[in-house]
Amino acid sequence: MKIDFVALDRIESEAVTDFYRAALDGLRASHGIDVNVVAGAACFRCRHFNPALIFRRATGLGVDRAATRDDLSAVTQYMSRQHESYAVTVTPFAKPATLADWLETQGFARGYAWMKFARPCNEPLDAATDLDIRVVGRESAAAFGRVVVEGFGFSAEMQPWLAALPGRRQWMCVMALAEETPVAGGAAYVDGGYAWLGFASTLAAHRRQGAQNAILARRLREAAVRGARTAVVETGERVPDKPSHSYRNILRAGFKEMYSRQNFIAPA
DSSP: OOOOOOOOOOHHHHHHHHHHHTOHHHHHHHHTEEEEEETTTEEOSSSSSHHHHHEEEEEEEETOOOOOHHHHHHHHHHHHOOOOOOOEOOTTTHHHHHSHHHHHHHHHHOOOEEEEEEHHHHOOOOOSSEEEEEEGGGGGHHHHHHHHHHHHHGGGGGGHHHHHHHHHHHEEEEEEEETTTHHHHHHHETTTTTEEEEEEEEOOGGTTSSHHHHHHHHHHHHHHHHTTOOOEEEEEOTTTSOHHHEEEEHHHHOOEEEEEEEEEEEOO
């Protein structure tokens, strides 16, 4: 599998951009949900919802072209307008190499880094489960939103936002059901040869039943049918004082570590 690191970062940014565009007008207005490209960086803003590393971040700075100090200032000024915590991500291939130093000079602190993973979509994955695994559309939108939000412990206000994904162009949503009751979900955004995998969540009472492995296997197969060759996912890096269940599960599913992306947290 030939690896294009920039493409791995770009498919995530495209998926999150479309997710932000999917927010309903009422939620968008009440929580200031918006996405904008500033100085080459995709800037995602959203008031009140947490964690900031997911909902308020600027990504891709210095990836498509070398960033300048003026670029960084434009990004930080834009992100700071909501007066909430946010992060600026820096990939190992961002230019210039001094970008991280510029952020630290401005008082940004190194936060919890994310590891990017990739694997071929068409490689088989052993995923036995007694649960019923289904690709779902608009008819299951509310159930999908509820399962993902409850599984992650997100605010219940986010349910309509997640519910906007089933049936949306370029998205493919999968759920696991136990006797017709939705208990787990996951989504994929497919564009060209890449599929970004996200929003994988299982209700606490139904964990350790093989739901996520089976949902992953189904997403990989469906993405391959849609023309994707490479699946992309990320999770927090492995550090001694944090659990790494997701990290281990990703490796067991045949993904390979690609690169670690540092998150710089804006000063309060």
